[in-house]
Amino acid sequence: MIQCPRCGIQVTELHPLDPDLVSKLQAAGETNLPPQVCAGCISDLRRTVATSSGGVLMAQERAREQHRLQLWKSRVQLIKKARMSMGSKLYSDAAISYEKYLKILDIVFEVKKGEKLRPEAFKESARTTELTVVASVYWDLLRIYDTNEKYQDRMLNAAKQLAMFIQFTPIYPDIIKKAESFAKTARNPNIVKQFLKMSDKERPRCFIATSAFGPQSLEVQELRVFRDFTLRNTSWGRRFIALYYKHSPAIACLLDKQPWLKPAVRAILRLMIKCVS
Template structure:
């Protein structure tokens, strides 16, 4: 009498195969990056899709449902960055073909999803801004919207949040100010400068409570409060004379 196969054993073997495949994912990623440098985009797309497909298989999902929530934000930071860049290259590749616009938009969405809220958010914002400045995208408005969502619309205001708190009305006033100046090139330059340097300052102070207290009490809060007073005064003056 033939011995019945244990479903658990089959499941374990399948999982082992998936784990073994998972170990090969970075080889596909590196191959894709080489193909991008050589401008062999069809091969790059194929390799990137293999890389993302393996990740999806490992997490028992589909590629289009890959999400940062599947990863550990601290331990898997490098992987998260690599995934964001994979979607970025895919978005640019799909943008070249009129028949693949839906794929382009989907990959842009994934690029944003794997960018916003992470330490490398500013770096990714600069990547997309430099690309947009070249005016090479067929769907330029979509790429510009992605930049604004990553760099401009993101609610994190590092120094203001540290000084007043995330939901304080003063922090919200500075967010609105950021949206207004984002309409101008000088404003964008200021925002880029702010996001390039403020995270480093905040991270430095977060592990030094005494210096943080001094900075907030004698520098950040007084200066920002004065600045906010002038912003609100200007808005009030504009309303009363309109």
């Protein structure tokens, strides 16, 4: 019988420690390791390494989360700086600040390389208001990149992103009106017209809610967000949406003909919004 130099237990044989295991143990703070130990000690040391590795991973994840939080907070100053630059007609400076803001969103929402930021990233109710900010950023970038022919690709990307985000914001009708006017003076009117077509195609109709509240109302926006970020993610939700679009135009038409019904419909819809919020 041989006594293990680490635990002192009498065993039949000792086993040499693997150099890789030794280096990991030393990194975890284990010192004075004997060259050979019993099988039980090897198992114990491996558990120590596993536990230590898990702790390191958790610490790294906490550090990454803290970094994302700091970036998320810093976005406010970037937006303020960009809008001050826009007001002073320093368009290059504004574009740089806006692009930094969008890069922060890519990091915070872990957008993969080659992919684009999408509205679904903002499905948490606390962040849905950011959709309007994002849409306004893309609108400013679309106009900034129109000032130089070499930025046509960037302008087109801004147009595509704007068309995708704007449908979830209350500034939709205002931006559409501005874009229609901008198309008459833009250097790249075709891109602006493409945006108008894309935004009309992307924007699904909320017939009953639009008839009851009006297209620019906050209630319509909240119902649209619930539809696209919640209902569309379930099979029963998609069936409900299909059923809604089948029958709601007729109901909306009735509301337009009988406006005295709208207060009751608004009350019902507000109760629904309260339940799903």
